Amino acid sequence: MLKCSYDALNGIFAKIAENAKLYLPADKDGKTDYTKWAEGVEWSNALNTARSPKDFFFPQVEDLMKFKVEGKSIAIDDIREESEDFVVFGVRACDVRSFDILDRVFLIEPYDSYYASRREHGVIISCACTRPTETCFCKTFGIDCTNPGGDITVWRCEDALYWQANTEKGEKLLGTLGLESADESAVNAQKEQTARIMEKLPLAKLTTEGFGGGKTMELFNKPEWKSLSEACLGCGTCTFVCPTCQCYDVKDFNTGNEIIRYRCWDSCMYSDFTKMAHGNNRLSQVERFRQRFMHKLVYYPENNEGIFGCVGCGRCLAKCPISMNIVKVMKTIGGSAE
Amino acid sequence: MQKITRDILVEKAVSLLENGTVCCVLGWKKGEFDYDVTPALFESKEEIEKDFVYDDFCGANFSKYLVKKTIKAEGKILVFLKPCDTYSFNQLLTEHRFDREKVYAIGIPCEGMADINKIRAIAGDGISEIKCGEKIVVDTIYGDKHEIDAKDVLLERCINCKSKKHVNYDELLGDEGEVIESNRFDEVARLEAMTPDERFAFWQNELSRCIRCNACRDVCPACTCEKCVFDNPKSGVENKAPANEFEEKMFHIIRAFHVAGRCTDCGECSRVCPQHIPLHLLNRKFIKDIDSFYGEYQAGAEVGSRAPLVNYTTNDLEPSEVFEGRGE
Amino acid sequence: MQVKEYKPLIVAFCCNWCSYAGADLAGNNRLNYPADVKIIRVPCSCRVNPMFVLRAFQRGADGVILCGCHPGDCHYTSGNYYTRRRMALLFSMLDYLCIERERTRVEWVSAAEGAKFAATMNDFAEKVAALGENKRLEDLRCKK
Numbered sequence: 001m002l003k004c005s006y007d008a009l010n011g012i013f014a015k016i017a018e019n020a021k022l023y024l025p026a027d028k029d030g031k032t033d034y035t036k037w038a039e040g041v042e043w044s045n046a047l048n049t050a051r052s053p054k055d056f057f058f059p060q061v062e063d064l065m066k067f068k069v070e071g072k073s074i075a076i077d078d079i080r081e082e083s084e085d086f087v088v089f090g091v092r093a094c095d096v097r098s099f100d101i102l103d104r105v106f107l108i109e110p111y112d113s114y115y116a117s118r119r120e121h122g123v124i125i126s127c128a129c130t131r132p133t134e135t136c137f138c139k140t141f142g143i144d145c146t147n148p149g150g151d152i153t154v155w156r157c158e159d160a161l162y163w164q165a166n167t168e169k170g171e172k173l174l175g176t177l178g179l180e181s182a183d184e185s186a187v188n189a190q191k192e193q194t195a196r197i198m199e200k201l202p203l204a205k206l207t208t209e210g211f212g213g214g215k216t217m218e219l220f221n222k223p224e225w226k227s228l229s230e231a232c233l234g235c236g237t238c239t240f241v242c243p244t245c246q247c248y249d250v251k252d253f254n255t256g257n258e259i260i261r262y263r264c265w266d267s268c269m270y271s272d273f274t275k276m277a278h279g280n281n282r283l284s285q286v287e288r289f290r291q292r293f294m295h296k297l298v299y300y301p302e303n304n305e306g307i308f309g310c311v312g313c314g315r316c317l318a319k320c321p322i323s324m325n326i327v328k329v330m331k332t333i334g335g336s337a338e
Numbered sequence: 339m340q341k342i343t344r345d346i347l348v349e350k351a352v353s354l355l356e357n358g359t360v361c362c363v364l365g366w367k368k369g370e371f372d373y374d375v376t377p378a379l380f381e382s383k384e385e386i387e388k389d390f391v392y393d394d395f396c397g398a399n400f401s402k403y404l405v406k407k408t409i410k411a412e413g414k415i416l417v418f419l420k421p422c423d424t425y426s427f428n429q430l431l432t433e434h435r436f437d438r439e440k441v442y443a444i445g446i447p448c449e450g451m452a453d454i455n456k457i458r459a460i461a462g463d464g465i466s467e468i469k470c471g472e473k474i475v476v477d478t479i480y481g482d483k484h485e486i487d488a489k490d491v492l493l494e495r496c497i498n499c500k501s502k503k504h505v506n507y508d509e510l511l512g513d514e515g516e517v518i519e520s521n522r523f524d525e526v527a528r529l530e531a532m533t534p535d536e537r538f539a540f541w542q543n544e545l546s547r548c549i550r551c552n553a554c555r556d557v558c559p560a561c562t563c564e565k566c567v568f569d570n571p572k573s574g575v576e577n578k579a580p581a582n583e584f585e586e587k588m589f590h591i592i593r594a595f596h597v598a599g600r601c602t603d604c605g606e607c608s609r610v611c612p613q614h615i616p617l618h619l620l621n622r623k624f625i626k627d628i629d630s631f632y633g634e635y636q637a638g639a640e641v642g643s644r645a646p647l648v649n650y651t652t653n654d655l656e657p658s659e660v661f662e663g664r665g666e
Numbered sequence: 667m668q669v670k671e672y673k674p675l676i677v678a679f680c681c682n683w684c685s686y687a688g689a690d691l692a693g694n695n696r697l698n699y700p701a702d703v704k705i706i707r708v709p710c711s712c713r714v715n716p717m718f719v720l721r722a723f724q725r726g727a728d729g730v731i732l733c734g735c736h737p738g739d740c741h742y743t744s745g746n747y748y749t750r751r752r753m754a755l756l757f758s759m760l761d762y763l764c765i766e767r768e769r770t771r772v773e774w775v776s777a778a779e780g781a782k783f784a785a786t787m788n789d790f791a792e793k794v795a796a797l798g799e800n801k802r803l804e805d806l807r808c809k810k
Contacts, residue, residue: 270552322377
């Protein structure tokens with residue numbers, strides 16, 4: 001384990017930024033979001049960012065190609081640019097897990113080269129949590145917020161910032177930073193303290209009991225879906241703030257002289273989600289609402305060795321306009337204990 | 339703190355449900371925490387007694403739900419309306435969006451609703467309990483206790499509340515309020531007074547945060563089109579993401595324009611925006627302009643009034659005269 | 667002589683009954699107005715949805731002008747009265763978002779006012795040219 005003092009941090013950021021673009025959570029106008037580091041940008045104390053870091057690998061809008069039609073011929077232009085190296089600093093445990101969840105979708109055959117290239121060029125430096133909030137429930141999904149993973153992990157202890165590499169990529173980067181070695185006692189003390197706080201969280205006892213692969217038939221026709229979705233506005237807030245939602249739509253934009261084919265995030269809450277030639281297969285908001293939660297809690301684990309498609313970051317709890325969310329669904333449908 | 343208590347509303351709802359006046363109740367349902375209240379349709383006495391709440395976090399405006407719920411309901415729906423909600427209610431009636439006969443509306447007084455984001459900014463992480471009394475008392479899992487004056491954490495729309503008067507109801511609980519003087523156009527005026535470059539930078543910064551979740555549109559009681567132009571692939575402007583700066587601007591200009599003259603300034607758009615974009619400043623700009631160009635008009639103040647954009651006089655202001663007398 | 671390199675692209679929505687005929691008359695009378703004014707004929711000026719104006723800017727217009735019958739002379743009795751209100755509000759909103767106010771205009775041109783049509787277009791094109799390219803409401807994807 002290595003450490004650095006907080007005074008030296010700016011210099012370390014500068015060093016990282018020499019070879020790669022560095023992004024870290026920073027406060028602006030009372031909100032926190034990932035911001036490109038430059039001299040003067042300060043690392044935020046906030047628990048987490050408003051937008052999840054999934055944008056780094058799976059941006060909301062991404063141009064795939066351009067084509068031009070001239071007479072009977074079509075010229076296709078691959079507009080992909082080679083990704084540049086980048087480092088995302090200060091990612092929380094829940095969001096780190098979200099990358100695994102995205103990987104299982106984008107990095108299986110047919111594998112998504114756009115996503116893969118970004119994954120290859122990105123280094124994730126995670127940060128252990130010390131002050132979880134009431135909307136946190138990462139523990140429900142077996143995530144240890146004191147040991148967040150990623151390529152490198154940092155612990156924000158009182159005396160210093162502690163660093164540890166978890167992967168080869170991480171080791172390579174950490175090796176260039178010239179940090180002093182340290183013992184683990186401060187980190188261990190912090191881990192214990194955070195674990196005690198985790199026990200006290202209001203959602204600490206939420207379990208995934210009743211959910212998982214193979215539960216489709218049991219849960220699909222539950223009458224509770226109707227009352228749960230009753231007030232749903234059908235907006236895309238939950239989807240777009242979610243670090244694990246990975247559905248997208250591919251669209252063409254006619255610029256007047258060529259066509260740009262791009263993809264953008266889609267939301268299963270939208271009326272034209274997965275609309276096909278025969279029409280739409282989910283006609284009511286109940287069905288659309290159910291799809292979102294069944295996907296995260298049943299379909300995804302069914303196809304991915306029991307790993308759930310939610311990481312408990314709590315963004316949807318904080319952002320939903322009508323305060324309906326996955327926790328309420330889990331408690332109502334799964335009958336999870338209080 | 340709200341002057342009217344939950345118990346009075348529960349008693350009222352239960353009695354109307356039991357004597358058959360209404361078949362269901364549109365009300366606020368207790369959430370996981372003390373602040374995440376959800377709109378819900380209650381169908382039984384037990385549900386109401388268990389989960390109905392009314393406190394400082396009941397901001398949701400139920401008017402729009404009536405459009406869909408009245409179609410399905412077999413009898414009357416009981417709805418509780420705060421003063422600002424009654425304006426949206428009237429506006430929807432003006433546009434014939436639901437059947438008034440199928441609604442039993444109870445006007446309830448409102449002392450302004452609290453903004454959880456403002457409370458969080460004061461109390462910090464880990465809110466474990468919020469009590470709405472004389473003061474809002476917030477406890478956190480970290481052992482902090484904050485006593486907050488409700489006035490300091492009001493929603494933006496409540497700070498600039500335009501009316502405590504109920505403009506439509508079958509029954510009123512509490513006292514009849516008055517239309518009040520508000521400073522709701524001050525912020526618009528402040529923006530207007532900026533230099534163009536400052537103002538451009540302001541909007542560029544605000545609108546660039548848009549994630550196009552459509553929450554502002556979907557919650558808006560004036561947005562009740564069966565199919566929105568932005569969802570219709572044949573319109574040529576349909577999109578699910580703000581692909582660039584132009585689309586961000588276009589979406590928000592058109593959203594605000596489409597409700598111009600019909601927007602009652604209920605403030606739901608800004609309340610629900612997950613990115614905290616001050617969308618009400620677009621809507622209020624239209625209201626302010628309408629007031630100054632065509633005379634004061636409050637959408638929803640009365641049923642059946644003709645909105646300014648579907649009306650005219652032969653000596654209206656010319657578009658070229660809009661900027662006359664406005665320097666720069 | 668000074669050579670102007672930049673020529674603004676102007677979209678003019680002209681009502682079928684007055685202004686389009688006015689443009690015709692301007693042509694018949696050999697009156698000059700910039701060739702970069704692209705006329706789109708609409709049945710009535712009130713056919714112009716605010717979205718049309720925005721889309722014109724998106725597709726590369728530097729200025730958008732609406733021409734209709736004089737108030738009181740609308741072929742459909744009242745269409746241009748609605749246009750007047752709509753565009754007053756829209757232009758004020760565009761100005762609020764800092765799209766230069768000189769880029770938008772409404773002008774009433776009757777079928778007999780060929781000279782006014784040409785003069786209006788010349789004046790408008792000149793004002794827009796002075797502003798330069800539309801940068802504040804452009805869609806970069808549509809730029810060549």
